[in-house]
Amino acid sequence: MSAPNYSFASDNTAGLCPEAWAALAEANAGRAPSYGDDPWTAQAKKLFRDTFETDCEPFLVFNGTAANALALAALCRSPHTQILCHETSHVDVDECAAPEFFTGGAKVIPLPGPDGKLRPAEVERALLRGHGVHYPKPGALSLTQSTELGTLYTPDEIRALTASAHARGLAVHMDGARFANAAAALAARGVSPADFTWRAGVDALCFGGTKNGMLTTEAVVFFNRDLAREFEYRVKQGGQLASKMRFSSVQWVHLLRDGAWLRHGAHANAMARRLADGLRAFGLRLIQEPAVNGVFVEMTPAVYDAMTARGWHFYRFVGDHGYRLMCAWSTTPAEIDAFLADLKQVLAPA
Amino acid sequence: MSAPNYSFASDNTAGLCPEAWAALAEANAGRAPSYGDDPWTAQAKKLFRDTFETDCEPFLVFNGTAANALALAALCRSPHTQILCHETSHVDVDECAAPEFFTGGAKVIPLPGPDGKLRPAEVERALLRGHGVHYPKPGALSLTQSTELGTLYTPDEIRALTASAHARGLAVHMDGARFANAAAALAARGVSPADFTWRAGVDALCFGGTKNGMLTTEAVVFFNRDLAREFEYRVKQGGQLASKMRFSSVQWVHLLRDGAWLRHGAHANAMARRLADGLRAFGLRLIQEPAVNGVFVEMTPAVYDAMTARGWHFYRFVGDHGYRLMCAWSTTPAEIDAFLADLKQVLAPA
Amino acid sequence: MSAPNYSFASDNTAGLCPEAWAALAEANAGRAPSYGDDPWTAQAKKLFRDTFETDCEPFLVFNGTAANALALAALCRSPHTQILCHETSHVDVDECAAPEFFTGGAKVIPLPGPDGKLRPAEVERALLRGHGVHYPKPGALSLTQSTELGTLYTPDEIRALTASAHARGLAVHMDGARFANAAAALAARGVSPADFTWRAGVDALCFGGTKNGMLTTEAVVFFNRDLAREFEYRVKQGGQLASKMRFSSVQWVHLLRDGAWLRHGAHANAMARRLADGLRAFGLRLIQEPAVNGVFVEMTPAVYDAMTARGWHFYRFVGDHGYRLMCAWSTTPAEIDAFLADLKQVLAPA
Amino acid sequence: MSAPNYSFASDNTAGLCPEAWAALAEANAGRAPSYGDDPWTAQAKKLFRDTFETDCEPFLVFNGTAANALALAALCRSPHTQILCHETSHVDVDECAAPEFFTGGAKVIPLPGPDGKLRPAEVERALLRGHGVHYPKPGALSLTQSTELGTLYTPDEIRALTASAHARGLAVHMDGARFANAAAALAARGVSPADFTWRAGVDALCFGGTKNGMLTTEAVVFFNRDLAREFEYRVKQGGQLASKMRFSSVQWVHLLRDGAWLRHGAHANAMARRLADGLRAFGLRLIQEPAVNGVFVEMTPAVYDAMTARGWHFYRFVGDHGYRLMCAWSTTPAEIDAFLADLKQVLAPA
Secondary structure, three states: OOOOOOEOOOOOOOOOOHHHHHHHHHHOOOOOOOOOOOHHHHHHHHHHHHHHOOOOEEEEEOOHHHHHHHHHHHHHOOOOEEEEEEOOOHHHHOOOOHHHHHHOOOEEEEEOOHHHOOOHHHHHHHOOOOOHHHOOEEEEEEEEOOOOOOOOOOHHHHHHHHHHHHHOOOEEEEEEOOHHHHHHHHHOOOOOOOOOOHHHOOOEEEEEOHHHOOOOOEEEEEOOHHHHOOHHHHHHHOOOOOOOOHHHHHHHHHHHOOOHHHHHHHHHHHHHHHHHHHHHHOOOOEEEOOOOOEEEEEOOHHHHHHHHHOOOEOEEEEOOOEEEEEOOOOOOHHHHHHHHHHHHHHHOOO | OOOOOOEOOOOOOOOOOHHHHHHHHHHOOOOOOOOOOOHHHHHHHHHHHHHHOOOOEEEEEOOHHHHHHHHHHHHHOOOOEEEEEEOOOHHHHOOOOHHHHHHOOOEEEEEOOHHHOOOHHHHHHHOOOOOHHHOOEEEEEEEEOOOOOOOOOOHHHHHHHHHHHHHOOOEEEEEEOOHHHHHHHHHOOOOOOOOOOHHHOOOEEEEEOHHHOOOOOEEEEEOOHHHHOOHHHHHHHOOOOOOOOHHHHHHHHHHHOOOHHHHHHHHHHHHHHHHHHHHHHOOOOEEEOOOOOEEEEEOOHHHHHHHHHOOOEOEEEEOOOEEEEEOOOOOOHHHHHHHHHHHHHHHOOO | OOOOOOEOOOOOOOOOOHHHHHHHHHHOOOOOOOOOOOHHHHHHHHHHHHHHOOOOEEEEEOOHHHHHHHHHHHHHOOOOEEEEEEOOOHHHHOOOOHHHHHHOOOEEEEEOOHHHOOOHHHHHHHOOOOOHHHOOEEEEEEEEOOOOOOOOOOHHHHHHHHHHHHHOOOEEEEEEOOHHHHHHHHHOOOOOOOOOOHHHOOOEEEEEOHHHOOOOOEEEEEOOHHHHOOHHHHHHHOOOOOOOOHHHHHHHHHHHOOOHHHHHHHHHHHHHHHHHHHHHHOOOOEEEOOOOOEEEEEOOHHHHHHHHHOOOEOEEEEOOOEEEEEOOOOOOHHHHHHHHHHHHHHHOOO | OOOOOOEOOOOOOOOOOHHHHHHHHHHOOOOOOOOOOOHHHHHHHHHHHHHHOOOOEEEEEOOHHHHHHHHHHHHHOOOOEEEEEEOOOHHHHOOOOHHHHHHOOOEEEEEOOHHHOOOHHHHHHHOOOOOHHHOOEEEEEEEEOOOOOOOOOOHHHHHHHHHHHHHOOOEEEEEEOOHHHHHHHHHOOOOOOOOOOHHHOOOEEEEEOHHHOOOOOEEEEEOOHHHHOOHHHHHHHOOOOOOOOHHHHHHHHHHHOOOHHHHHHHHHHHHHHHHHHHHHHOOOOEEEOOOOOEEEEEOOHHHHHHHHHOOOEOEEEEOOOEEEEEOOOOOOHHHHHHHHHHHHHHHOOO
16 A cells, blocks of 8 residues: 555665664774775775685775676786676676676677576587687686576585686686675575685675675675786776775775674575565465575566556566566565565455 | 599688789889878779769778778777677677777677578567666677578668668678678679668678688778768778788779679689589588578588598588588689599498 | 874875765665666756756766766777877876776877966877877867866866867867866856856866765766767766765765855865965975965975874975875864974974 | 889888799699698798797788787786887877777877987886876887887897886887898898897887788787787787788798898898988988988978979978988889989079
8 A cells, every 4th residue: 555665676776784884984084095005995805804714805896897897807818708607697788898898808608597597518518619719718707696586506516617617718707796695695504605706716706795785885806816916907997996995995894894794695685585485475486486685576567567556666577577576685574564565455356 | 532632611712813913913013102092092992982883981901800890890989889790690700809809898799590691570689688778789780791601681681680770770780701702693683782782771891802812801881971980090090001002902903893803703603503513413401502602511520521531621510410611713613523523432332 | 293194195085074974874864766766866967057057968987087087988989089188187197097998099198288287289289290090080188177286277278278179179078186176266266167167168077076075976077968978888888887876966966056065175275275375484485376275385305204204194296395285175274283383393493 | 304103202112022922923823721721821930930040929910000009919918008119109109099909008108219219217217107006007118120210229229128128017019110121230230130139138029021022911929928828819809810821921931031031121221321322412411320221311391392393202200301211122223313313403503
């Protein structure tokens, strides 16, 4: 009945989480050196290393498109290269050819795969394409964790893919726009962030801050430090070096230091499960069982239109009947319940 | 029985045709201004205009990859663009991402289609992909005439594609690496070069010289003169401006002025038909009826190996049993007959 | 005597101004559509148009390097172009070749000129260089207002430069990292923001938010709307489209709506004058009379070292004896006085 | 009196030398594998190694702009780099920003130096510019041998520059558009091609074929083989891989195998000296004593106009009175004498 401005459109329509807000306030007291020579940046770097239990090399940039494109440029190192990715991946379908632009002309090659996930056989088949210099050489394999369809790679699946990639000369990139959701889900199975990144062969991770409740900050974390060489120049030339970097770093300090990033991820995941349970109870078909914070469900366009008319905001995603409902760190049980209550009315026969 | 070094591997393994050779000799007498300020370049430009019956704007570059990539860059005008092409097209699979490089990061999108040809429905479906600025905007549609599978678009088919493209903001490029073969085949049906290029809506044509018997020269012919603006700068910056341009221009003069280019195309096409007839007579299945100078035929790997062992050179092209045999301006009936004689022995039961 | 962590190193070591902070708090209440479909973005666009008294086209990006480089790419439209700028300009010496990168290969050409300012004669002399396609064609002229040496172009000076530029095919870019300081200084002479931008022939302005007290936001304002065509795609492909754009827009709303941006600029300028007056009173030579918020003064390295030892932070800028002291929106009279008090002790004979 | 179409405009207005012509004829007999899998390409590679007495890695491309730009891209390896060169160098003033384009955005920095030559002090001073990531990192030093002013670096001068460059992280490129002229002049002093290239620290050489009498071929010779890694992909993606490569290779075979390249260089140099002696005898001032095949002389615009009216073609090069007269492999003593005879009449008082 009510039509609040609640939204399941994206996990980036939420605002800043309390920890991020407190962090900004802390950094805003007084002056500090610019371009990363401040104490928070050093502290954030240490926290990334602690989080991943390894001497990784983290860099902060402004958004996910830049993080992915710059990381891929660093992994490919030249424009005459191939970037393999899943056909639903953000780097192929949602970044306006930013990877092609930042690499200076690499070829992004979308590959099929069930559940939004790549498999080694698909990667190997792709690498048979072309002959010699007439086709770009293997550059990078890009994996999305969690995927665009709300699924998760297991560490074993990642390991199989990275082994196959490395054997063929591809460096491995992980798009972790929703890394926190993935890490929270995997933590419940006893899998650490290290386990499904560098220990599974990932060379560089884009660790999303925005969808985790932060403002204008994403981290590019190099586990393969050779590939981080000169990355600071790429960041600067790419228009991604913050003069007031402390405002980015301080947010990571507040989110990483006591696990708030994981708690927010876990909360969003739990909200998605609550929502999925409600939808299933109404007899709607879930396209994927929600592994993280996205719910993919089938409904008729008429139902969608009726929900939209009641002020709910979410997107059609797959075919004509597949819809995506995203939960965020800020989603509340009350929002879920209000949505389900409205949906019940919409679905009810006259 | 004999095993000469005859080759059906490609139409660029042939040497220079007599007219091209005579042309080079003519240009080599004495000095001439560089960078196109010579009399042959002016004459060649006029001959292109006569050939196409319109005030087109031709430019000469060194090879087909550069011709295609520079033309596409001119048609797209910016890196945040899509280039649509057939999934077998040279611009996607044989140019090492040169279109991505010369455009500065456009996305080349391969599309399926029977017989190596695109259809408007496929183009329109492709343009539904992506939303707003998150996906590159329509840039160029690239058609290959004759196609990589040795087929031809009719003028009506081209017109339907260009109408669809122009309505959606795509400029239209024609990769004419084998334009002479296409033009010769269509001339037999009363279709002129103008009819299946600008009259059918093509904005820019890459007119292949190399496969027509010339040395290191391809023409980029703009029918849409607006899109030719500043192209001379692209050519120079792209490393494609010949200082001794007269040696390129003079070849076009000699080939275009009395139709030698068409005669060479027609000859290669006729040789392909002779070869196809012979193969069919042996009971081999032709994958495509040869419309131009390529013959696509099925044979077993064992037969292929036996022919290779006898010194014949050609490539596997489709699947495990599809082979391509290319004829050139220089292919002789005797070569065809020798090939067929050897094949007869190979195929003969003991 | 005291050694606080006061800094005159840069105007980007300051934090966020109160208006920017209040703005962030306002945007953080609840959810809002992403990518600019929020109410603040619409409001900010209107305020830019009001501020400049014209139907300009503003875009928001993250930092100054990206703003300049993307704007120059839009003005040049192709990589075979020249960008003329002053030899002290940020686009040449402080952006790691970002303009070369974002244009895809334009040539940035630094020119001399007294007081950090270009003159038409210098621009015209530069354009005599090169011949035809062997040199890139005129693309853009970049002016910095206020300049890197703390000086100001008058509207007449700008008009003379833009007239000269437009006559030669150069579009005109203004790097306004310190636009607020310039506008405040010129307002005191009765010159409006419109007067020294579009009315003086500027095609696109990079309007700095960071140095005006905002967080991670700069505006690219196109007065020549033709040149803004497709800029939204450049922003996205360039990794500069904020998903949570409301946090950028809301700051502009709060700064522009009642002139806070100008007050902050005027305050920083006033602090620079107070500082300059003090330095002059000590007998130090000012390299430039401060027109805006930077003070350029000569002192000995020994004096500089002594001040550094007392905790003051600022940079050597010109030669061995020229130092730069930057004031910000947050600089207080007390800071100035503390600096001068320390300097007095340093300068005092035993 | 006579006004033949003789030209001293450039050494690329000449045609093909007899060896190049014979080479083309040889390659034109029959078919051969494309893309360098022919016997001449293998032979040419061996001859480059013999000529330079080292296991260098040569590649053939079409023209000098592409050779320089691709070589610099290989040496810099990334777009966030500086390329230092002399302010008269072809890579800065005559290639339409091709180095910027092929590197994807490197900054080309022209430096002054007497006689068209760089000195270590100038290189080192240039490298003081910029701070940290705010300025592109050292990429490549480009030297031109012989220079654009017809002068020569000695091996010692080159060694001093390459030592300085390597110590600062710059790879060293030599633009040898007129390498044959330089080699011939230095051979007379007992200096071998190896002595003033790799033995003096040069990493990659662009060895000009066009100005030595060949058609559409230049060699990029890597002495530092690490830097040649993946260069074959750059060549292909850059539109510089010849399908009929044998026609390029065979010319190098014929020119290199018995020293014809050096004889042509020596001849052009001798013609320049004959011309210079004649000019000096008329009392004209030589701007540079000709070390190779270019004569730089002062004359009045009136004299220049009168010579032009008599059909002689050459260019103003420095200031208002400095003119350049280039000799080629094809220049004859009779041409020189005819020029001097005409000039005598022009200079003669009534």
